[in-house]
Structure formats: C-alpha cells, structure tokens
Amino acid sequence: MQDIERFIRGFGRFQQQYLSEPSARDSLRSGQHPATLVIGCCDSRVDPALLTGCDPGDIFVVRNIANLVPPCTPDASPGVTSAIEFAVCALEVARIVVLGHARCGGIRALMQGGRVTEETDFVARWMQVAEPVREQVLRALPDKHEEGRCRAAEQASILHSLDNLMSYPWIRRRVEDGKLALHGWYFDIESGSLLAYSPRKQEFLNLVQPLDAAA
Template sequence: MKDIERFITGFRRFREDYFGSEYSPFEHLKQGQTPKTMIIACSDSRVDPAILTNCAPGDIFSVRNVANMVPPFEENGGHHGVSAALEFAVCHLGVEHIIVLGHSQCGGINALMKGSCGCKGGGFISRWMSIAIPARERVLAELPDKGPELQQRAAEQAAIILSLENLLSFPWIDERVSRGELTLHGWYFDLAAGELLDYAPEQGRFEVLR
C-alpha cells in the first residue's frame, strides 16, 4: 500500500502544479491533443520517455511495450495495439516525427538472446519477441565470438533498426516519409552512461547526441 499512497500524494502535487494556479497548462489541452511527435518506448520502469525528454503533458504521443518493438504491417484479424496507435498518431494526429526509443539492460532483449521468453503456461512474451528474431540472428552471425553483454547491446540496437524498417512496411507511413512529411528516428538510451544515442543510417551506427 505504500506505493499506492505515494502515487496518490504524487497526484495531489501534480494537480496543484497543473490545475492549482490561475493559468493551467491543461487549459488548452481540454480542447484536444496536437502532439507532433510519437515515441515508441519500452515498458521498462526506468525508461519513461516523458521524463527522459523533459516533456510536458501534450508534447508526445507515446506507446510502450516489451522491448519497444514495432511489428510489421499485417491485415489479419488479430488485435494490433501498436499498429492502431501508429494509425491514430499518423493518420489522425498528423505527427511529424516517430522515435523508436530503446535502451540498455532491456529485459525483453535479454530473454530473446537467452531463449528464455515467457512464463510457464504463458508464452505471450515469446510470441511478441519473435518479432525481433531477425535482430538476434544478425547479431549472432556478425558477432559470434563476442561476450553476452556486447551481443545484448548489439541486439538492443539491431532491434531498434528492425522496428524502423517495420515502420516503413505501413503504406501510409512509407508514403509520408517519401513526401518528407514524416521523419523516423532510432534512439538508444544507455542507462549506465546516462547517454542518448541516435541511429545514423548513413554511417550505419548509433552516435551520442550532444
């Protein structure tokens, strides 16, 4: 119950900060949202995209899932939560940027590399992380003699690149990127170093953002 009490106390502070003054930052947000950026981030409790980017409410449209994965475009009868969020952000909100935000020490990627996804009687994580199998195979092929720590870091970054590629499989994303109306970004947050890296496709590597 201590966590719940802390959360309620935190909400009271939030309400005082955002609703307590004569001018409320939420005054214009009551009319709707107009974010220009979507961030697809990991569910990891240490990697909150709004905190990492020092954003205010209404600045970003965010989706969080295990290992910040974007599935490829599919038109079957499944429940496509990430795809639905992408459609809403791109086709209805008209975002101009999509950021795939990965990070070091990712539990989903660790499970993928160790082949230990899922719980007994579960399997949801295994099915979800199967999206990233091409990233795992690429790392094992290119870095077969490296240690598990380096392989995991490489897989975390390769999964970001894979998600960027999967974004372009959505026709309405590919069209907007081609017209220069939408830009895709791959970011990697290094928890240990406190650094943010940006994927530079021309160089084929992640570079520290200064």
C-alpha cells in the same frame, strides 16, 4: 499502501503544477496536438516523458516490451499498430522516435531463446517480431560475450523497428513526401548517455554525452 499514498501525493503535485490555472486546464480539455510519437519500452526505468522532460500533451507514446514495431501484415498486433495509425493518420505527428535502451529484459530473453515467465508464452510470442535481429546478431557476433550480443541486439532492434515502420504504406508515403521523419534513439543506462542512429555513418552517435564526458 506506501506506494498508493505516494501516487496520491504525486497526483497532488501534478494537479498543482498543471491544473491549478484555468488556462492550463482549458489547454488540456481542448484536445491533444503532439508533434512526436515515441515508441518506447515498458521498462519502468525508461519513461519517455521523464527522459525527455516533456509536459502533458507534448508527446504521444506507445510502449511495449522491447519497443518493437511489427511489420505490416494482417496478423500484426492491433494494440501497437492502431496506436501508431492514430498518431500518424489522425494526429498527423511530424516525427516518430523509436526509443530503445540498455539492459532491456525483452531483448535478453530474445537472445537467450527462453521464456520470461512460467505462466504463458505471451512474451516469447511477442519477441518473435525481433527474431531476425537475434539471427543477425548471432551470425555477425558468434564469439562475442552475452552482454555484447545483447547490446548489439538492443540497437539492431531499433533499426528493425524503423524498417518495419516503412512497411506501412501510409507511413512510407508521408516519409517520402517529407511530411514525416523517423529517428532511432538509444538510452545507455550504463553511461547515462543518449545516442541516435546516423544513417550516413551507419552507427549510433551521442546526442547527449555520457556523464563522465560531460563532467
């Protein structure tokens, strides 16, 4: 019950901050016009709106385990692909950010090759989207310790999702026409930093410095 009461109090604060003015309510009622789609992980520590300080209506968010995008195939997950299609084709977002993070449980399960729960194999089946990442990391880093392999896979999975986004004709067309930009970001929980992939340097570079460096 304590959590429920906390949620109710939280909504009260939301109500006062975003709904107390008629103009604010009118803005929300008039529809959504986000310029950015964020594809993030379900992990409770990495809420995209909280991480980026966004207000309601600022970003369109798709969340799933390990922030994956399946390739454009007839059996691709309709839950993920329909949301991406809506954001790109109906809302006409200007950019897509694939937001991965350190200490991702889905990626750890992928690298360990096991099931997350004893109930079903839904998670394991979903993580098959990233099986090429697992194979790539194991080939490239056969002697690396587990933590190092998981970090490499967390970042490689972001690039894998970016590649898979380009397999959708309506995304590729907009990217090639300069109407849509794709970004890969990585939230490093360990250092408190935010990194972005640089295609030119082919590595993740700091967008926001680690806390120690910033201090």
